[in-house]
Amino acid sequence: MTEHVAITGTATTTLLQAPWSASGTEVWATPALHRLAPLLSPRVNVWFEMHPLSHTQKSAWWGWALERQPPVIMQEACPELRRSRAYPIEAIKKSFGDYFTSSFSFMLALAIARKVKQISLFGIDMKAGDEYVYQRPCAEYLIGVATGLGIKVNIPEDSDLLKSSYTYGYDFGEYGKEFGAQHRMLDELADWRSRAIEAEQLVSQNQLETQEAACL
Amino acid sequence: MSLRVAILDSSSDVLTAIPWDEPGVEFWASVALRRRHPQLSDRVDCWFGLQPGIERLNPEWFGWALETQPRCFLRDRHGDLTRSLPYPMEIVAERFGSYFTSAAAYMLALAVEQGAEWIGLYGVDMAIHGQYLHQRACCEYLVGMARGMGAEVEIPGETPTLRVRCSDTYESSRAQEQDWCFVPDVTGYMKREGTA
Numbered sequence: 001m002t003e004h005v006a007i008t009g010t011a012t013t014t015l016l017q018a019p020w021s022a023s024g025t026e027v028w029a030t031p032a033l034h035r036l037a038p039l040l041s042p043r044v045n046v047w048f049e050m051h052p053l054s055h056t057q058k059s060a061w062w063g064w065a066l067e068r069q070p071p072v073i074m075q076e077a078c079p080e081l082r083r084s085r086a087y088p089i090e091a092i093k094k095s096f097g098d099y100f101t102s103s104f105s106f107m108l109a110l111a112i113a114r115k116v117k118q119i120s121l122f123g124i125d126m127k128a129g130d131e132y133v134y135q136r137p138c139a140e141y142l143i144g145v146a147t148g149l150g151i152k153v154n155i156p157e158d159s160d161l162l163k164s165s166y167t168y169g170y171d172f173g174e175y176g177k178e179f180g181a182q183h184r185m186l187d188e189l190a191d192w193r194s195r196a197i198e199a200e201q202l203v204s205q206n207q208l209e210t211q212e213a214a215c216l
Numbered sequence: 217m218s219l220r221v222a223i224l225d226s227s228s229d230v231l232t233a234i235p236w237d238e239p240g241v242e243f244w245a246s247v248a249l250r251r252r253h254p255q256l257s258d259r260v261d262c263w264f265g266l267q268p269g270i271e272r273l274n275p276e277w278f279g280w281a282l283e284t285q286p287r288c289f290l291r292d293r294h295g296d297l298t299r300s301l302p303y304p305m306e307i308v309a310e311r312f313g314s315y316f317t318s319a320a321a322y323m324l325a326l327a328v329e330q331g332a333e334w335i336g337l338y339g340v341d342m343a344i345h346g347q348y349l350h351q352r353a354c355c356e357y358l359v360g361m362a363r364g365m366g367a368e369v370e371i372p373g374e375t376p377t378l379r380v381r382c383s384d385t386y387e388s389s390r391a392q393e394q395d396w397c398f399v400p401d402v403t404g405y406m407k408r409e410g411t412a
Contacts, residue, residue: 169303
């Protein structure tokens with residue numbers, strides 16, 4: 001039984017750090033890897049194509065897969081890919097709910113369900129765009145589940161996962177510039193307010209003195 | 217006795233389903249809660265204010281706290297708040313690292329650290345905009361960890377946290393239905409199925 005799964009994405013910062021030929025490690029990838037680095041394709045142990053078949057058949061990977069017939073996990077087993085298997089979506093949904101925002105999240109959930117001892121993540125930065133907005137929270141949720149269950153999750157230093165440019169309250173980093181500006185604005189508002197109160201008191205005092213003078 | 221914690225934050229206009237009358241539940245809140253829901257202040261058991269300069273950033277809460285002297289975790293102990301304690305950052309960081317992007321994250325981490333068996337999240341919406349971009353992922357990571365460790369984490373139905381408008385790839389038509397998907401308790405299932 002596989003004890004270590006290396007899940008790979010396409011971020012070049014950490015992709016090549018994956019253990020492409022390590023024994024005891026299964027490398028899992030999506031067809032996007034084939035588009036980026038076709039030379040790595042033969043090193044992949046299991047492919048995950050979670051998009052509908054119509055989408056898959058348009059990809060460069062499809063032709064390669066028809067020829068090589070690699071192990072593939074898809075939405076449904078496909079007769080043209082003899083070693084394809086259907087992703088166990090119902091069992092996975094029962095375990096993890098219905099919160100999946102990327103192929104990577106499906107891969108993570110399956111690795112957890114298979115009770116591997118170690119999951120390593122390479123080429124998965126989730127730094128920008130849709131990835132960052134929608135995919136990252138879900139990915140980090142599943143990383144949390146894995147960690148909580150005692151599975152060792154390895155994330156390269158260069159990946160953005162489980163990192164932030166600031167530690168709330170303690171070290172605001174870049175975000176602190178904005179935060180510092182808020183502090184300065186609050187200070188200015190407090191100054192402005194106290195000056196306005198003083199001015200109001202002064203006006204009232206002057207009016208009182210004027211009225212008193214008029215009475216005399 | 218097992219710890220049960222309801223975490224209250226201020227990112228919702230309406231806070232619903234808070235189990236006020238449930239025995240044994242501790243109510244923890246971010247100091248920002250008072251700005252939006254001052255009427256709830258007296259029901260909070262412990263406050264969390266992790267930003268530096270609490271007097272200046274939350275003067276209203278600070279004034280109220282000077283009068284009522286509530287239990288609170290601040291970044292550093294405050295001499296004028298006699299029941300304030302410094303947040304145990306070193307202990308928590310040893311277990312969770314320094315990836316904390318919101319007050320809710322600190323509350324979640326402390327609840328997990330203290331072995332809470334039930335955690336409820338109320339007003340911790342983190343719908344995707346502004347600073348919540350940074351905050352949501354971290355919060356979901358800690359929710360995942362809590363669930364993985366066997367805690368039950370309850371999130372009210374209308375909260376966007378741990379929900380998405382459609383699952384990737386499978387049912388894109390659901391994006392049009394605008395329904396949020398709910399994540400059930402993963403460990404409960406895994407224990408039943410013998411996978412955990």
